[in-house]
Amino acid sequence: MAGKIVVTGLGATTPLGGDVESTWNALLAGESGISTLEQEWVARYEIPVTFAGQAKVKAADVLTPQECKRLDPSSQFALIAGREAWKDANITDVAPERVAVEFSTGIGGVWTLLDAFDTLKEKGPRRVLPMTVPMLMPNGPAVAIGMDIAARGGVRTAVSACASSTEALANAIDRLRTGEVDVVVAGGSEAAIHPLPISAFASMHALSKRNDDPASASRPYDVSRDGFVMGEGAGALVIETEEHALARGAKIYAELVSGAVTSDAHHITAPDPEGTGAARAVVRALEHGGVAATEITHINAHATSTPVGDIAEYTALKRVFGDHLDSIAVSATKSSTGHLLGGAGAIEAIFTVLAVQKRIAPPTINVDNQDPLIPVDVVREPRDLGAAPVTAMSNSFGFGGHNAVVIIRSYEG
Amino acid sequence: MAFSQDEVLAGLAEIVNDETGIATESVQMDKSFTDDLDIDSISMMTIVVNAEDKFGVKIPDEEVKNLITVGDAVNFIVAAQG
Numbered sequence: 211m212a213g214k215i216v217v218t219g220l221g222a223t224t225p226l227g228g229d230v231e232s233t234w235n236a237l238l239a240g241e242s243g244i245s246t247l248e249q250e251w252v253a254r255y256e257i258p259v260t261f262a263g264q265a266k267v268k269a270a271d272v273l274t275p276q277e278c279k280r281l282d283p284s285s286q287f288a289l290i291a292g293r294e295a296w297k298d299a300n301i302t303d304v305a306p307e308r309v310a311v312e313f314s315t316g317i318g319g320v321w322t323l324l325d326a327f328d329t330l331k332e333k334g335p336r337r338v339l340p341m342t343v344p345m346l347m348p349n350g351p352a353v354a355i356g357m358d359i360a361a362r363g364g365v366r367t368a369v370s371a372c373a374s375s376t377e378a379l380a381n382a383i384d385r386l387r388t389g390e391v392d393v394v395v396a397g398g399s400e401a402a403i404h405p406l407p408i409s410a411f412a413s414m415h416a417l418s419k420r421n422d423d424p425a426s427a428s429r430p431y432d433v434s435r436d437g438f439v440m441g442e443g444a445g446a447l448v449i450e451t452e453e454h455a456l457a458r459g460a461k462i463y464a465e466l467v468s469g470a471v472t473s474d475a476h477h478i479t480a481p482d483p484e485g486t487g488a489a490r491a492v493v494r495a496l497e498h499g500g501v502a503a504t505e506i507t508h509i510n511a512h513a514t515s516t517p518v519g520d521i522a523e524y525t526a527l528k529r530v531f532g533d534h535l536d537s538i539a540v541s542a543t544k545s546s547t548g549h550l551l552g553g554a555g556a557i558e559a560i561f562t563v564l565a566v567q568k569r570i571a572p573p574t575i576n577v578d579n580q581d582p583l584i585p586v587d588v589v590r591e592p593r594d595l596g597a598a599p600v601t602a603m604s605n606s607f608g609f610g611g612h613n614a615v616v617i618i619r620s621y622e623g
Numbered sequence: 624m625a626f627s628q629d630e631v632l633a634g635l636a637e638i639v640n641d642e643t644g645i646a647t648e649s650v651q652m653d654k655s656f657t658d659d660l661d662i663d664s665i666s667m668m669t670i671v672v673n674a675e676d677k678f679g680v681k682i683p684d685e686e687v688k689n690l691i692t693v694g695d696a697v698n699f700i701v702a703a704q705g
């Protein structure tokens with residue numbers, strides 16, 4: 211399959227909104243989705259970090275009680291985003307065998323797992339519910355979508371920490387290129403705002419501790435950034451071959467040009483300070499798409515707001531783009547959404563799709579004093595990217611040394 | 624204090640409704656869990672565990688396969704209260 215691959219449906223539920231439109235509008239308005247956690251367990255366990263990016267719309271307000279009962283929260287978010295994307299794509303006549311799912315999570319069904327362990331300890335093994343395993347398995351979110359839309363062309367889950375859902379998009383391109391399927395629902399989900407993951411991330415000093423000012427805690431590129439902010443939610447994209455999309459008269463948001471995945475083999479959590487592995491992912495994505503580095507004019511950066519991570523990404527980008535980096539409008543949207551871990555790449559790919567379609571780069575908030583060690587052109591207010599087609603890039607990196615990059619371009623028929 | 628047959632039926636109907644969304648009034652003594660109510664084995668095990676908890680009885684795994692109808696389950700629970 212040598213033709214183009216295009217994006218024809220979008221779905222999301224995020225700390226900024228319960229769907230794509232409300233999320234995008236809040237993002238452009240410079241809103242923060244980060245707030246203080248009011249749950250009783252914060253005080254009970256004396257959790258050191260007392261804020262996060264909680265889903266703006268509760269899953270229970272969208273799904274039926276039975277859907278909520280049988281799905282881990284990570285799968286609930288996935289189902290909400292997947293349904294929105296599928297409805298948006300308006301695919302009414304496709305063979306189920308020609309539809310695949312590539313849907314990720316970074317952590318999986320952590321609520322289900324830990325609730326079940328509490329039940330075991332308090333009430334014994336007989337009370338551990340039989341749905342526990344299918345609810346906690348990391349392929350649960352992908353299967354929730356696959357069963358809902360009757361995808362029989364293969365349902366897979368790339369798990370690579372915070373790079374997971376960008377890797378899912380890269381894998382989706384590969385699936386379409388084989389010619390085995392015509393449509394893939396791709397993306398990722400996360401629901402890990404639970405006392406254990408928060409405590410664990412906090413104990414490795416990965417999280418911001420700005421408890422007194424949650425809305426300004428996620429501040430990529432700012433000199434006073436002190437860690438990332440956990441977020442929850444999901445993003446889903448319907449992608450298909452251009453041929454298939456045109457044949458059914460679909461509306462096309464953008465072209466998904468290429469993707470690439472590399473690994474550092476450097477350190478389990480620390481990024482390679484030279485950015486070599488990340489740079490290789492960028493170069494490979496450019497090569498796969500036949501895109502010159504100078505064609506890239508917008509980047510949705512990984513930029514989680516950790517002191518070392520933001521610099522490592524800059525180093526990688528500088529290595530590839532050189533002086534051209536000064537001509538690239540860089541958006542760090544985790545400043546508004548927080549870090550959705552396994553869902554981050556998906557929602558950032560959605561932002562990139564909308565950016566190239568609408569020719570607007572979304573803003574980065576909370577950059578009060580830009581770090582002089584990261585001299586990129588940070589988009590601080592929504593920026594007009596000009597009338598000409600835009601070629602953009604979305605990056606994701608994850609614990610384990612995972613690097614994943616996708617390139618997205620304005621669609622021209 | 625033992626639960627009456629009517630009380631067990633009403634309680635079981637609530638458990639079934641909570642697990643599956645099936646209306647409580649559909650949970651009648653003569654209804655088959657699988658053929659009439661379309662309850663799968665995983666839901667059935669969840670219902671059994673919740674019923675044990677609610678009525679303070681034990682329903683052995685080897686007994687569950689004999690509980691074809693709602694009435695079978697209600698009668699078993701009433702008898703098991705001892």
